Amino acid sequence: MNKHTTRALIMSSVAASAIFTGWMAAPAMAQADGASEAVEEVVVTGTRIRRPNLKSASPITTVDAVEVKLQGATGVDSYLAKLPQIEAAANENQSNGSDGTAGVNLRSLGGNRALVLIDGQRFLPSLGVDLNFVPSVLVERTDVLTGGASSVYGSDAMSGVVNFIMKKRLDGVIVDAQYSIYNHKNDNDYLRGIQSARGFKLADKNVWDGEKYDFNVAAGGRINEGKGNILGYFGYRKMEAVRQDARDYSNCALNFADDTGSSFACGGSGNHAYGWFRPLDALAGVNQNQNWANAKDGSKTWVKNDSTFAYNYAPDNFTLRNSERYQAGGFVNYTFNPHAEAYGSFMFMDDRSVSQVAPSAIWSGRAFDINCNNPFLSASQASMLCGTAAGSSTVVQSWVSFRAATGEPRRNDMRHTNYRFTAGLKGEIIDGWRYDANYMHAITVGQFNYQNDINQDKAAQALQAVLVNGQVVCKDTSNNCKPIDVFSAKGPSAEGYAFIYAPTFTRNEQAIDVYNAFVSGDLGQYGVKSPWASEGVAVVAGLEHRTETLDVKLDASQLSYASNADGKVSVDEWFTEFDVPVVADKPLIHSLNLALGYRRSTYNTSSSTSIGAEKKTETSKFEVRYAPTQDVLLRASYNQAMRAANITELFAAQGVGNVALIDPCSENNRVASLEQCQRTGVTAAQYGTSIKPSTIPDTPADVGTALGGGNPDLSPEKAKTTTFGFVLTPRAIPSLVLSVDYYKIRIEDYIGSVPAQTAVSQCIATGSAFYCGLIHRDPRTGALYGSDTKGGYVTSTNVNTGYLETKGIDFTANYRLATGYGDVNFGFVGTLLDSLETEVLPGLGSYDCKGLYGGTCGQPSPKWRHNLRATWTVPGADRVYVPTSVSLNWRHFGGTDLATNTDDQYLTGTKSTINARIGNYDYFDLAVTKDLPRGLVLRAGINNLFDKDPPAVMSGLLVENGNGNTFPSTYDPLGRMLFVGISAKF
Numbered sequence: 003m004n005k006h007t008t009r010a011l012i013m014s015s016v017a018a019s020a021i022f023t024g025w026m027a028a029p030a031m032a033q034a035d036g037a038s039e040a041v042e043e044v045v046v047t048g049t050r051i052r053r054p055n056l057k058s059a060s061p062i063t064t065v066d067a068v069e070v071k072l073q074g075a076t077g078v079d080s081y082l083a084k085l086p087q088i089e090a091a092a093n094e095n096q097s098n099g100s101d102g103t104a105g106v107n108l109r110s111l112g113g114n115r116a117l118v119l120i121d122g123q124r125f126l127p128s129l130g131v132d133l134n135f136v137p138s139v140l141v142e143r144t145d146v147l148t149g150g151a152s153s154v155y156g157s158d159a160m161s162g163v164v165n166f167i168m169k170k171r172l173d174g175v176i177v178d179a180q181y182s183i184y185n186h187k188n189d190n191d192y193l194r195g196i197q198s199a200r201g202f203k204l205a206d207k208n209v210w211d212g213e214k215y216d217f218n219v220a221a222g223g224r225i226n227e228g229k230g231n232i233l234g235y236f237g238y239r240k241m242e243a244v245r246q247d248a249r250d251y252s253n254c255a256l257n258f259a260d261d262t263g264s265s266f267a268c269g270g271s272g273n274h275a276y277g278w279f280r281p282l283d284a285l286a287g288v289n290q291n292q293n294w295a296n297a298k299d300g301s302k303t304w305v306k307n308d309s310t311f312a313y314n315y316a317p318d319n320f321t322l323r324n325s326e327r328y329q330a331g332g333f334v335n336y337t338f339n340p341h342a343e344a345y346g347s348f349m350f351m352d353d354r355s356v357s358q359v360a361p362s363a364i365w366s367g368r369a370f371d372i373n374c375n376n377p378f379l380s381a382s383q384a385s386m387l388c389g390t391a392a393g394s395s396t397v398v399q400s401w402v403s404f405r406a407a408t409g410e411p412r413r414n415d416m417r418h419t420n421y422r423f424t425a426g427l428k429g430e431i432i433d434g435w436r437y438d439a440n441y442m443h444a445i446t447v448g449q450f451n452y453q454n455d456i457n458q459d460k461a462a463q464a465l466q467a468v469l470v471n472g473q474v475v476c477k478d479t480s481n482n483c484k485p486i487d488v489f490s491a492k493g494p495s496a497e498g499y500a501f502i503y504a505p506t507f508t509r510n511e512q513a514i515d516v517y518n519a520f521v522s523g524d525l526g527q528y529g530v531k532s533p534w535a536s537e538g539v540a541v542v543a544g545l546e547h548r549t550e551t552l553d554v555k556l557d558a559s560q561l562s563y564a565s566n567a568d569g570k571v572s573v574d575e576w577f578t579e580f581d582v583p584v585v586a587d588k589p590l591i592h593s594l595n596l597a598l599g600y601r602r603s604t605y606n607t608s609s610s611t612s613i614g615a616e617k618k619t620e621t622s623k624f625e626v627r628y629a630p631t632q633d634v635l636l637r638a639s640y641n642q643a644m645r646a647a648n649i650t651e652l653f654a655a656q657g658v659g660n661v662a663l664i665d666p667c668s669e670n671n672r673v674a675s676l677e678q679c680q681r682t683g684v685t686a687a688q689y690g691t692s693i694k695p696s697t698i699p700d701t702p703a704d705v706g707t708a709l710g711g712g713n714p715d716l717s718p719e720k721a722k723t724t725t726f727g728f729v730l731t732p733r734a735i736p737s738l739v740l741s742v743d744y745y746k747i748r749i750e751d752y753i754g755s756v757p758a759q760t761a762v763s764q765c766i767a768t769g770s771a772f773y774c775g776l777i778h779r780d781p782r783t784g785a786l787y788g789s790d791t792k793g794g795y796v797t798s799t800n801v802n803t804g805y806l807e808t809k810g811i812d813f814t815a816n817y818r819l820a821t822g823y824g825d826v827n828f829g830f831v832g833t834l835l836d837s838l839e840t841e842v843l844p845g846l847g848s849y850d851c852k853g854l855y856g857g858t859c860g861q862p863s864p865k866w867r868h869n870l871r872a873t874w875t876v877p878g879a880d881r882v883y884v885p886t887s888v889s890l891n892w893r894h895f896g897g898t899d900l901a902t903n904t905d906d907q908y909l910t911g912t913k914s915t916i917n918a919r920i921g922n923y924d925y926f927d928l929a930v931t932k933d934l935p936r937g938l939v940l941r942a943g944i945n946n947l948f949d950k951d952p953p954a955v956m957s958g959l960l961v962e963n964g965n966g967n968t969f970p971s972t973y974d975p976l977g978r979m980l981f982v983g984i985s986a987k988f
Contacts, residue, residue, distance in 0.1 A: 045122060047145040047165040049154060049597065050520060050542045051581045052436075058147070059597060059625035059637040060725055061743035061812050063087060063831055065144045072873070072889050072929040074182055074943050074981035076216040076239055078141065079104035079133040082164065083971065084893060086833035086867035087146055087812065090963060090971030094241065094355075097320040097965055099660075101448070102355040102416030103132040108146070108161040109747060109808050110838055110851075110863055115645055115719075117151065117159035120166050123442055126420060127512035127550050128158060128648050130446030135351045135420050137237050137329050139178050139218035140169045148745050148812065150643025150723040152621035153599035156546065156575060160643045160721040161747055170333040170347075171231040172222030175988040184212035186949060186977025188250040193266070193954060197254050200268045202314060205250045212244045212322050212976050216983075218329075230336030236329065243324035243358070244976060247317035251954045252966030252975075255316045255703065258956055261673075263914025266954070270312035272702040273363040275407035276491040278307045280699070282369055282782050283398040285389040291697050291783060294386065296491045302380035309670070315360035315703065318411040321966050321975055325355035331422075339429075346425040354417045362412050362456040362503075364488065366403035366702060367780070367788040370465050373397050373477060377469045378487040401699075401783070402465060404488040406456060409499060415451040420444070434527045439519040450508040457504035458789055459562055461486065464494075464502055510554040520544025520577075535583035542579040549573070552649040563790060564657050567712075569609040569649035577601040590630050597625035605646050607714065609653040614714040619644045633733055637743075638726035647716040651753055651800050656711025658788070658795050661758045662961040663706030664912060665786045666766055668698040678766045683779040698784040704958030707787040708758045708798040709778075717802050721749045727812075737818035746809045751802040756842055758796035759961065760858050760908060762786070764842075767907045772843070804841030804848070810834055813868075824877040832868030842908065849908035854901040855920060856955065857911050860962030861969050862920060864896030879933065886939075891927040895972070902959065912958060920953045923973060942982040949978040 046052075048060050065081055075081040083090050083106075091105040091113045108116035118125040118133070125131055144166055151159035188194070188205045197204055215238075222233030246252035257269030272278075278295040293307035331349035338344070364370075372379075374388035374396045384392035387400060426440030466477040467485035476483035484501040486494035494502075525531070526538015554567040578600050585594040601621045607614035625639040664671055667679035667689065676689050690696045727743030756776060764773040779786060780794035788794050815830040841848040855862035873889040899919050902911035929943030952973035955964070963971050 045167060047122070047147050047163060048151050049579060049581070049599075050122070050544070051522060051540050051579055051597075053537070053540055053581070056581070057627060057635065059627050059639045060151070061148045061727065061741070061745065063146045063812070063814060065146070067142060069829075069871070070138060070141070071941055071983070071985070072871070072891070072931075072943065073927065074180065074929070074941075074945060074979065074983070076138065076180060076182070076214055077104065077134060078136045078138050078144065078166070079106065082106055082133070082144070082146070084869060085146060086831060086869065087148060089861060089863070090969070092963070093971050094323055094325065095321060095965060095970035095975055096963065097323060097357040098359045100323065100357045100414070100416075101450075102323075102325075102353065102357070102418055104134050105131060106133065106164055108164065109148070109745075111161040111747065111749065111806055111808060114648065115158065115160040115749070116162055116164060117155055118164045118166075119155065121168055121170070122165060123424060123440070123518075124155075124514065124516055124548075126422065126444045126446055127514040127552075129552060129650055130420070130448070130512040132353075132418060132420065132446070134327060134353050134418075135329075135349065135422070136166055137218065137235055137331070137349070139176065139220060139237060140235055142167045142169045148743070149639055149725045149747065150621070150623070150641030150721050152643035153577065153601045153623045153641065154579065156548070156601065156603065157573070157644060157646045157718075160645050160719065160723070160749060168333070169220075170233065170335065172220060172233045173224055173231070175221045175986075176219065177986045178216075178218045178983065180214075180216045180981055180983030182214045182979055182981035183210055184244070184976040184979050185210050186249065190250045190951060190954075193250050193253075196266055196268055197250070200254065200314075202254055202268065203247070205248055205253050209248050211242065211248055213242045215240045225336060229338075230334065232332065232334045234330075234332040237327070238329075239325070239327045241322065241325045243320050243356070244322040245317060245358075246319045246321050246966045249321065249966070249976070251951060251968060252316055252321060254314050255957045256954060256967045257958070258912075258914060258916075263912065263956070264916055266916065266956070268314060269309070269957070270314045270703065271360075271405070272312060272700060273366055273403045273405050274311045274313035275405040276311055277402075277404040277488045277493070278311065278366070279304070279387070279403075280366070280401035280783065281387050281398065282400055285391050285396070285398055286387055287389050289386045293699070296489065298491060300491045302383055302490045304383055304386055313360070313405050313407065316966065318358060318360045319966065320358045321970060323355050323357050325353060327351065327353040341429040341431070342427060343429050344425075344427050347423070349420075349422040351418070351420045354415070357414045357416065358411045360411060361406045361409045362454060363405040364402050364456060364461045364502075365458065365789060366401045366699065367707070367785060367793050368401065368458060368462075368790075369399040369782065369792070370402045370462050371397045372400055372402070373466050373468065376467050377474050378467055378485070378489045380489065383489055397466075402488060404493065406493070406499060408493065409503075410454045412455050413453045415453060417449045419447045419449075431521065435521060435523040437519070437521045441518075442514070442516040444514050446512045448508075448510045452506045452508075454503060455506065456502050457559060460502045460504060464498060504559050506560050507557040508554070508560070510552065513551050515549045517547045518544065532582070532584050534585040534588060536586050537583040539583075540581040542577075544577055546575045546577065547573065548575070550649065565655040567609075567650070567653060567655050569653040570607065571646065571649055572606045573603055573646070575601055575603040592629040592631050593627070594629075595627040597623070597627070599623040603644075605718070607647075607649075607652055609714070612653065612714045614652060617646065617718055619646070619718050633731055635729040635731075637728070639724070641721075641723045643721040643723060645719040645721070645753075647718065647753055647800075650712060651716060652712050652714050654710070654712035656709060656799060658707045658709050658790055660705045661708040661796075661798070662704060662958065663701050663708075663758045663762065663786060663796070664704050664958050665698065665701050665706065666762070666911075667696060668700045668785075669696045670700050672696045674766050681765050681769050681774050682762060682777045684784055688784040701785075701787050705787070706758055707793065707795040709791060709795045710755060711799045713800045716753055716800060717751055719749055719752050719802075721747060723747045737820075739816045741812075741814045743812045744810075745812065746807070748805060748807040750805050752804070752806050753800060754803050755798040755800055756803070757858060757961075758798055759911065760842060761796050761798070763911055764908065767910070770846070772846070804844050804846070805839075807837065807839045809836040811836070824875045827873045827875070829871045829873075830868065832866065835863060835865050838863050847908065849906050851901065853896075853898055854904070854909070855898040855969075856900050856917070856959035857902040857961060858909050859901040861972055862895070862898040864898050866894070866896040868894045870894075885930040886933045887931045889929045891929075893925040893927065895923040897921045900959070912956075914956065917955055917959060920955075923950065925950060925974060937987045939985045940982075941984070943980070945979040945981075946974045946977060950974065951977075
């Protein structure tokens with residue numbers, strides 16, 4: 003039996019068991035929704051206090067289930083990414099470097115600074131947060147709260163909170179299915195002309211691809227005449243991959259054609275398919291530190307290596323990863339009496355996703371040993387490499403690069419298996435006092451199989467070949483070594499490739515345990531209340547213990563250059579909240595309330611190799627809500643929040659990895675002066691002259707090397723967040739709700755690293771000893787890349803750095819317009835960004851990315867974003883050909899300028915006119931619904947109605963979340979999406 007079919011049957015049986023149990027508990031006839039659901043207390047995100055009509059003092063944007071269906075979203079990350087408050091994070095459109103998860107980045111302050119919750123409880127281990135885990139069919143609403151909430155929820159709630167409120171009671175069955183597909187017309191004549199000039203195969207003119215299939219079912223029923231409820235669910239989603247050669251903007255890696263960046267050219271990677279060499283020994287004479295390539299005709303002749311050899315790595319890369327996901331679980335609650343209500347849940351996900359990038363290579367940047375009597379060398383090649391030692395057993399060193407272009411693309415087969423279990427007991431203690439004691443345990447298991455990759459150590463072994471009894475064999479025959487011939491464009495034999503290919507396997511397991519208990523009460527019954535208010539003071543007090551662990555295991559082939567990692571974080575906390583009605587129902591004071599919160603935490607961290615110092619933190623909140631009349635609510639909040647370093651930040655092993663980096667002193671990118679380049683470690687001989695170019699190799703495909711890793715002495719980040727604004731609900735216009743809120747979030751001592759490009763540009767611009775000290779050029783070539791610390795790299799390990807600060811204003815509005823031709827509901831949410839500032843290190847200056855993109859600023863940060871939806875309830879929908887509703891959504895994403903074009907010392911870099919600005923982007927999404935008999939609801943829609951292309955950006959500018967010459971998480975990368983779905987309730 004096919005393994006996928008087997009797994010599907012297993013998952014189906016798990017869910018069916020839960021569903022069947024719930025259905026058996028239900029009465030024979032399913033009840034109407036209103037009759038089946040018990041009255042529940044209203045959950046207000048941002049507080050544990052429960053009282054009728056309680057309103058939040060912090061801005062909250064809510065996305066309900068109706069909006070999700072109108073967007074055709076099959077994953078919660080899809081609809082969250084469209085909110086103006088959220089910067090796109092890792093998602094299905096990332097391939098190279100993706101870990102297969104989906105995250106959320108609130109206010110552009112980093113995904114690790116927004117806390118994700120399910121019903122007010124922590125979601126998954128902090129390093130394992132994956133929005134794919136959330137069963138979208140059961141999401142009743144999603145609250146996005148701006149501002150620190152650490153006094154309520156603990157660490158990580160700095161930029162805000164994303165809280166998924168789930169449907170936990172159901173009496174009947176819900177079924178939902180959806181199919182979607184992308185359609186795009188490739189008609190960018192400019193880019194197609196560039197590709198034609200290089201002889202590249204063009205993308206088809208009209209494409210249909212990227213199919214997605216989504217199916218969900220949930221069933222539940224009442225227990226013991228409504229004293230309890232049990233609900234089970236099952237979900238399945240499948241996505242088909244889309245390669246970059248299916249779109250004209252991504253069919254080749256874009257470089258600039260000239261120094262001014264006025265036009266594009268198809269570039270590529272210097273690790274090309276013909277093979278090239280850089281002799282490092284003095285025996286090479288005039289050929290030392292010169293780049294030589296195998297002739298394109300396949301002969302064993304070396305010619306000067308140049309940009310015409312560049313390898314177009316783009317076509318094989320995925321723009322949309324293929325994936326298959328199973329979900330199952332259930333919720334249960336039972337009220338024994340007013341003093342004891344038991345509740346719990348079990349949630350499961352198995353998600354498998356495959357990313358794909360160009361074929362592997364023997365990578366330049368490493369000094370390989372080559373014996374001068376290697377039988378694969380021609381006489382001329384041996385002479386150029388070894389000089390007078392040609393033909394002898396002398397061993398010399400050279401960079402070697404050879405792309406396995408005829409081999410399979412590299413694939414990362416990523417499987418995530420997540421489990422989450424909760425149990426709790428709550429109820430009334432005495433009149434006016436309640437308790438809630440709960441436990442949550444979650445495990446995420448990630449398994450990564452990286453395929454079709456060349457093991458560089460095996461390549462080093464296979465590069466040394468000798469002639470024995472007329473047969474070419476490896477000089478070192480251990481491990482059943484097979485020699486490789488990289489000295490002609492024809493490349494190694496099949497058995498040579500088979501030897502140097504080595505898949506790697508990585509397994510990480512993360513776990514979190516949370517014990518939480520609190521009591522809440524109304525002190526008003528004891529006379530603790532303001533003389534001007536009708537309600538008393540409400541209070542919450544509680545304790546929490548939390549433990550997180552991480553265990554990363556590498557296979558033996560990786561342990562030669564990396565190491566396993568593990569760690570543990572243990573937290574003990576106590577917390578309290580007060581809600582104080584001060585004045586009510588007085589002239590000019592309809593209500594005036596104060597809210598206060600406090601949390602004290604003690605952190606202990608350890609790993610198998612080190613123990614971190616104990617850290618104590620305090621967080622607090624102060625909020626004011628003032629309503630002069632029933633029509634107006636003024637609100638303000640001030641929070642002191644914190645985020646403790648996670649296990650990876652504390653204990654990750656140090657090692658080198660790839661980063662976006664353009665060297666301004668290298669051969670084809672030399673724009674800095676000799677004096678400036680000498681600050682980074684360049685010698686005069688390496689720099690060259692006005693006639694003689696630099697001898698320093700370019701970073702291949704604008705990718706350099708940085709040394710990263712953990713730091714067990716990191717201190718917690720501290721944040722101060724301020725919000726204030728108003729909400730209008732005018733009785734004269736009863737269907738209007740309008741809110742405007744200002745926010746300011748400042749994070750001190752943020753945990754991060756100095757970006758490699760920032761270190762280089764700052765050293766060039768200022769000569770700062772700190773920044774220049776981070777740069778380590780290859781001692782033999784001057785390059786800023788290599789396979790280990792013996793080569794070139796920029797130090798970028800974790801430290802407590804400067805500050806992050808963002809300010810802006812949020813606008814939301816809802817209005818129902820009654821007409822003689824059906825009601826029209828308008829929903830609007832917009833954000834005006836005032837600043838997005840970063841201080842890299844205390845006292846060394848800052849930069850502001852408001853309205854900028856690229857380079858250090860990463861993804862675009864427009865000054866203005868908004869969504870405006872208008873939904874028309876169509877009269878006469880009882881007729882079969884008339885839809886029930888028609889909805890149009892306008893997504894506006896403001897224009898941004900290229901950060902590297904500025905004169906800011908932290909941002910300046912590669913200049914361009916063609917990429918000087920990404921203009922305003924306006925997308926229009928159309929959706930219709932139709933109510934059918936027997937509880938069926940049909941929906942269909944088109945997102946990106948006019949098939950707008952994403953912006954084409956030079957690949958070297960895509961420092962953060964870039965893929966395929968664009969920002970695919972920010973803009974719609976695949977064109978028009980068409981979807982059709984059906985829902986049923988029984």
